[in-house]
Amino acid sequence: MQHTPDKTAVFNRSWDAYKVGFEGRFPRIPTFPNSGGLHTYWIGNDKLNQLTKSGRYGAFKFEGESLHTGKWHEAVYRSFVVENETNNYLMHVGEYLRGDAGDALRYHNNSMFTTYDRDNDDDHHSNLNCARYTGVGFWYKHCNRLGLMRYYIWHGIHKKPLVIRRSMMHLLCTS
């Protein structure tokens, strides 16, 4: 028997899956020939809460590879804090320090986490669940700004959005 995962399957996970974390591989997406086989990993929101509240990690870095140029772009922030599950993993990002990807995370600052089975986004008037809309769990304010994984779009680079083939997020030690 063969199972061909839906193109959104890798990050289209439940609240409980994002809570504990997961690993997977991207299926190949016909319109994006280089998309297959990429390793994917989510550390888990509970662990993110524990790590970010410890104060050991003073900075946060996002890196995204442009689908069109293959070039990596980055954005570095002074701080990144994820609250606990009771607060729906409310996320706070600090000052934008440097990078060439732009300050796209600012838009989602102070947002709670949303998955297809938990709608905590701020997009009330359209009554959308942003994770259902995009196929990716994330801290969303509104659904028209997509998440930061896979070929989703990191807004904020010059006038043109950066379409991402793959991305990484890091907590940086300051001590």
Ligand SMILES: [Ca+2]
């Ligand atoms: Ca909503």
